[in-house]
Amino acid sequence: MIRENQKYSRQQTSSSLAILFILILTATGIFLAQFNYNPAVLQKDLFLSPIANGKDSSPTVPAESVIPLPPDMVPLTLPESFDAQSLSDKIDGKAELYLSAGFISLTSQRYKAKKGSNLWIEAYLYDMGNGQNAFAVFSAQRREGAAMLDLTPYAYRTQNALFLVHGSFYIEMIASEATDLAFDTMKLLAENFIHNTVTQTVAIPEKDLFPVQGLVADSISLISADAFGFDRLDQVYTAEYELGQERLMAFLSRRPETRAAQDLASAYQKFLETFGGQSLDANLAIKDAKLVEILETYEVIFSCGPFVAGVREAASKEQAMNLAVQLYDKLKAAP
Amino acid sequence: MNPDPDKNDLTRRQFITRAVKAGGSIAAAGVAGFWFHDSKGPGRSKEIETDIRLPDFSIPDLGPRMSIIRGRNRADTLRLALKSIGGIESFIKKGDRVLLKVNAAFASPQMLSATTHPQIVSEMTRLCLDAGASSVIVSDNPINDPGSCFALSGIADAARSAGAQLFLPRDDAFKLFSVPEGKLIRNWPVLYDPLKSINKVIGTAPVKDHHRSGASMIMKNWYGLLGGRRNIFHQDIQTIITELAMMIRPTLVILDGTTTMMTNGPTGGSLADLKETSTLIAGTDQVAVDAFGATLLGRSLNDLPFIGMAEAAGLGTADYQSLNPELGIVD
Numbered sequence: 047m048i049r050e051n052q053k054y055s056r057q058q059t060s061s062s063l064a065i066l067f068i069l070i071l072t073a074t075g076i077f078l079a080q081f082n083y084n085p086a087v088l089q090k091d092l093f094l095s096p097i098a099n100g101k102d103s104s105p106t107v108p109a110e111s112v113i114p115l116p117p118d119m120v121p122l123t124l125p126e127s128f129d130a131q132s133l134s135d136k137i138d139g140k141a142e143l144y145l146s147a148g149f150i151s152l153t154s155q156r157y158k159a160k161k162g163s164n165l166w167i168e169a170y171l172y173d174m175g176n177g178q179n180a181f182a183v184f185s186a187q188r189r190e191g192a193a194m195l196d197l198t199p200y201a202y203r204t205q206n207a208l209f210l211v212h213g214s215f216y217i218e219m220i221a222s223e224a225t226d227l228a229f230d231t232m233k234l235l236a237e238n239f240i241h242n243t244v245t246q247t248v249a250i251p252e253k254d255l256f257p258v259q260g261l262v263a264d265s266i267s268l269i270s271a272d273a274f275g276f277d278r279l280d281q282v283y284t285a286e287y288e289l290g291q292e293r294l295m296a297f298l299s300r301r302p303e304t305r306a307a308q309d310l311a312s313a314y315q316k317f318l319e320t321f322g323g324q325s326l327d328a329n330l331a332i333k334d335a336k337l338v339e340i341l342e343t344y345e346v347i348f349s350c351g352p353f354v355a356g357v358r359e360a361a362s363k364e365q366a367m368n369l370a371v372q373l374y375d376k377l378k379a380a381p
Numbered sequence: 382m383n384p385d386p387d388k389n390d391l392t393r394r395q396f397i398t399r400a401v402k403a404g405g406s407i408a409a410a411g412v413a414g415f416w417f418h419d420s421k422g423p424g425r426s427k428e429i430e431t432d433i434r435l436p437d438f439s440i441p442d443l444g445p446r447m448s449i450i451r452g453r454n455r456a457d458t459l460r461l462a463l464k465s466i467g468g469i470e471s472f473i474k475k476g477d478r479v480l481l482k483v484n485a486a487f488a489s490p491q492m493l494s495a496t497t498h499p500q501i502v503s504e505m506t507r508l509c510l511d512a513g514a515s516s517v518i519v520s521d522n523p524i525n526d527p528g529s530c531f532a533l534s535g536i537a538d539a540a541r542s543a544g545a546q547l548f549l550p551r552d553d554a555f556k557l558f559s560v561p562e563g564k565l566i567r568n569w570p571v572l573y574d575p576l577k578s579i580n581k582v583i584g585t586a587p588v589k590d591h592h593r594s595g596a597s598m599i600m601k602n603w604y605g606l607l608g609g610r611r612n613i614f615h616q617d618i619q620t621i622i623t624e625l626a627m628m629i630r631p632t633l634v635i636l637d638g639t640t641t642m643m644t645n646g647p648t649g650g651s652l653a654d655l656k657e658t659s660t661l662i663a664g665t666d667q668v669a670v671d672a673f674g675a676t677l678l679g680r681s682l683n684d685l686p687f688i689g690m691a692e693a694a695g696l697g698t699a700d701y702q703s704l705n706p707e708l709g710i711v712d
Contacts, residue, residue, distance in 0.1 A: 123529060134612040137648050138486065138524050139593035156488070166533070187645055189653040204651040220650045222490040
C-alpha cells in the first residue's frame with residue numbers, strides 16, 4: 047500500500063502562507079477597529095455627567111474681572127473658563143474651528159455699564175497656543191468689508207464688535223448695541239487687555255511671500271487643517287486676487303523639507319484627479335508644475351524648496367499660470 | 382513508489398479529503414462569524430428600561446399646511462402666516478396647554494439673531510391665550526447658563542409680559558427617553574417636565590448658519606430638549622437632527638427668516654453676519670419648512686443632508702412647493 051507523501055510543492059506552501067498572512071492582517075485590523083466605535087452610538091457614561099442645573103452666573107457680590115475695567119463698567123457675570131472638552135458648551139458647533147487650530151482655553155466674561163445705559167459687552171479671550179493659531183481663527187472668521195483697527199497688526203471692527211489677535215490670543219468683544227459708546231468701551235477693554243497681557247509678537251512672514259499685484263487687501267488667511275478638503279494639506283496660507291474681472295486664490299505652505307513639499311504637491315494633484323480633475327500640460331517656467339482642470343476652474347500646483355504652492359479657482363488658464371509664475375518667483379527669492 | 386510532490390497530481394481520495402477539510406473550515410468560520418455577530422451593535426452594558434412616551438402633538442386632520450410671508454414686522458407677518466393656514470384657532474382650542482419651544486441657546490442680544498426673537502415669543506403667546514389656551518409654557522435647555530440666556534436674549538421679559546410661564550431646566554426635570562427606531566437617542570436625558578403637562582407643541586427658531594450641520598432651523602431646535610453631554614452627538618450631527626424630528630411631531634412650527642444669520646453660525650456675534658431676508662414661514666411639516674429655510678441661506682438640499690434624511694424617514698417632504706404654500710406680503 048502506498049503511503050501518501052505529505053510533502054507539498056513550494057507553490058502550495060507559498061500560497062498557504064500568503065493566505066494565512068492576509069487572515070492575520072484582517073484579524074489585526076478588526077481587533078484595532080473595535081476600539082474606535084462612534085461614541086455618539088456607544089454613549090459611554092459621559093451622559094451621566096451633571097446636567098445643566100440652571101445656575102445663574104450673575105454675581106451676587108462684586109466679581110473679579112479678568113480684564114481691568116473702565117471706571118463706568120462693572121462685571122455683569124462671573125468669569126467662565128472652558129477647555130477643549132467643554133468649549134462646545136459655550137460656542138456649540140463652532141468649537142470644531144478652534145479645536146482644529148490648536149485651541150488651549152477660553153475665558154469669557156460679560157460687563158455692563160454702571161448706570162445710564164443698557165449696554166453690556168461680552169469678552170471672549172481664546173488662548174490659541176501661538177500667534178499663528180490665533181491668526182488662523184482670526185482670518186477664518188474675518189468679516190468682509192470690515193474696517194481695520196490699529197489696536198494690533200490684526201484687528202478689525204464691525205458695527206457692534208471687535209476682533210483681534212494679540213500674541214497667542216484671539217479676542218472677540220461683542221456688544222449688545224451698535225453705538226459709539228459700545229465701540230469706545232470695547233476699544234478700551236481691548237486696550238486694557240493688551241497692556242496687561244505679556245505675550246510674544248505675532249510674526250506671519252509668509253504674508254510677504256505673496257505677489258502684491260492684484261492682491262485683495264486683508265485677504266491673507268491661514269487654514270490650519272484640511273485645506274481644500276485634503277487632509278494632508280495643513281498650515282496653508284491663502285490670498286485672494288482680483289485680476290481684471292477675475293477673482294482667484296493663491297496658496298502656499300512651508301513643509302519640513304524639499305522632498306516633503308514635492309510629495310505633497312504630487313499627492314494634491316492625485317487628490318484632485320480622484321474628484322474628476324484632468325491634468326493638462328503645464329508648459330510653465332516652473333519645474334514639475336502641474337496644471338489641473340476641475341469643476342470648470344484651473345489649478346496650478348508646484349513646489350519650490352520647502353514650499354508647496356499654487357493657484358486655484360481660476361476661471362482662465364492664463365490667469366492661473368501668470369499668477370503661479372509670479373508666486374514661484376517670490377518663493378525662489380525667499381530666505 | 383512515492384508520488385512526486387512537485388508534480389501536483391492528486392488522487393481522487395486526496396482531492397475529496399482536502400475538499401472536505403476546506404469545506405469544514407469554511408463552514409466553521411461561517412458559524413463562528415454568525416455566533417459573534419451582533420446586529421444591534423454596541424450599546425450601554427446595562428440597558429435601562431424607560432416608560433416615558435412622547436405623544437404625537439400634530440393634528441393629522443389638518444393635513445400639511447404651509448405659508449410664506451414677506452415683511453419686516455414679526456408680529457404682523459406672524460399673524461398673517463397663521464391666518465393663511467387656517468388661523469390660530471385651527472391649532473389651539475379652549476383649554477389647551479401649550480409648550481412654546483424657543484431657541485434660547487445663547488446669552489446673545491436679540492439684534493444678533495442667534496435666538497428666537499422676543500417679538501415672536503410675545504405675539505405667539507398672546508395669540509395662543511386669545512384662542513383659549515389655559516397656559517403657555519416657554520422653555521429651552523440652553524447651551525450657556527439658562528438664567529443669562531433667557532434674560533439677555535429678551536425672551537424671559539417677552540414671555541412673562543405676554544402671560545406665559547417660563548420654565549428653566551433643572552436637574553430633576555429630565556427623564557431618560559429613547560426614540561423608537563433611534564440609533565443615537567437611546568436612554569438619553571430629555572427635558573420631560575414641561576412636555577408632560579402640555580398637549581400642544583409649537584417650535585420656533587431663527588434661520589441660522591451652523592458650522593457643523595450647515596444650518597440651524599426648526600428640526601435642530603429640538604436639540605434644546607436634550608440634556609447630558611449632548612455635544613457628543615456633533616460627531617453625527619445629521620443623524621441626530623433627523624432623530625430629533627422623529628422625537629417631536631409638533632402641532633405647528635414658526636421659522637423666523639426676518640433676519641438670517643448667513644455666516645459664523647450658530648453663535649454669530651456680529652451684525653455683519655446677518656442679512657435682512659424679511660420672510661416668516663409657518664407650517665405643520667417641519668421638513669418642508671426647513672427645506673424652504675435653506676433657500677434663505679443660499680443652501681441646497683445637498684448641503685443639508687438632514688433634510689433628505691428626515692424626508693426618507695417619513696417625517697415630511699423636502700419638496701415644500703408640493704404643499705402649495707400660501708404666499709403673502711405685509712407692507
